[in-house]
Amino acid sequence: MSGAALSIRGLACLRGGRLLFTGVDLALGPGDSAQIAGPNGIGKSSLLRIVAGLLRPFAGTVQCEGAVALTDELVALDRDRTVQDALAFWARIDEVPVTRIAAALDDLDIPHLADVPVRMLSTGQRKRAALARTLVSGAPVWLLDEPANGLDTASAAALGGLVDRHRAAGGIVLAASHLPLAWAQDVTIHLQRPADEMGNMEEDMPA
Numbered sequence: 001m002s003g004a005a006l007s008i009r010g011l012a013c014l015r016g017g018r019l020l021f022t023g024v025d026l027a028l029g030p031g032d033s034a035q036i037a038g039p040n041g042i043g044k045s046s047l048l049r050i051v052a053g054l055l056r057p058f059a060g061t062v063q064c065e066g067a068v069a070l071t072d073e074l075v076a077l078d079r080d081r082t083v084q085d086a087l088a089f090w091a092r093i094d095e096v097p098v099t100r101i102a103a104a105l106d107d108l109d110i111p112h113l114a115d116v117p118v119r120m121l122s123t124g125q126r127k128r129a130a131l132a133r134t135l136v137s138g139a140p141v142w143l144l145d146e147p148a149n150g151l152d153t154a155s156a157a158a159l160g161g162l163v164d165r166h167r168a169a170g171g172i173v174l175a176a177s178h179l180p181l182a183w184a185q186d187v188t189i190h191l192q193r194p195a196d197e198m199g200n201m202e203e204d205m206p207a
């Protein structure tokens with residue numbers, strides 16, 4: 001993972017005809033971690049989805065060295081498969097050994113859920129299974145959207161340990177959260193509405 005890098009320049013996002021943010025710059029290298037902060041609806045998830053290649057930026061560029069893994073609220077695990085099979089499905093797509101799954105389930109403290117269908121998991125268990133997918137992927141660049149949502153205090157702290165291990169191995173973590181996270185940040189970006197948009201919003205408000 002020593003060559004991992006993420007560079008964002010002049011990034012702007014337009015959604016639903018509204019400019020969410022403009023001029024976001026960020027440069028991360030091996031071992032770095034950054035948080036995208038800001039209130040609900042400001043565009044944190046949208047920024048991560050742009051970095052993941054799932055949304056097109058309105059302006060700016062994203063350059064990434066190394067594979068990217070996104071964990072967000074849309075858990076991409078087949079609800080009708082067991083946790084083990086759902087992770088194996090993605091391991092085959094990501095072309096990584098399925099033997100990694102056992103270690104990832106241990107890391108997330110859910111080995112007992114391997115044979116449980118995804119649809120039967122609780123919110124926190126589902127989040128841990130989604131994080132297991134990120135671990136199994138072996139991707140150096142982790143994009144974590146509200147990673148502590150649904151996790152109990154101990155699990156959130158344990159995730160901090162996994163993030164630290166990933167960074168020590170040269171990985172990069174970019175997390176979106178309106179709350180402080182359980183690990184230290186090299187950079188925190190507070191997203192803000194562009195000035196013009198704020199003017200428009202004020203004009204739109206009823207008197």
Ligand SMILES: Nc1ncnc2c1ncn2[C@@H]1O[C@H](COP(=O)(O)OP(=O)(O)OP(=O)(O)O)[C@@H](O)[C@H]1O
Binds near residue numbers: 015020044045
């Ligand atoms: N598919 C979509 N089409 C149009 N607008 C969208 C779409 N998805 C989200 N939006 C809008 O984009 C804005 C930013 O959403 P986003 O989910 O990126 O914000 P966020 O900062 O992650 O919010 P939260 O903290 O609530 O998760 C919101 O105003 C939302 O309504």
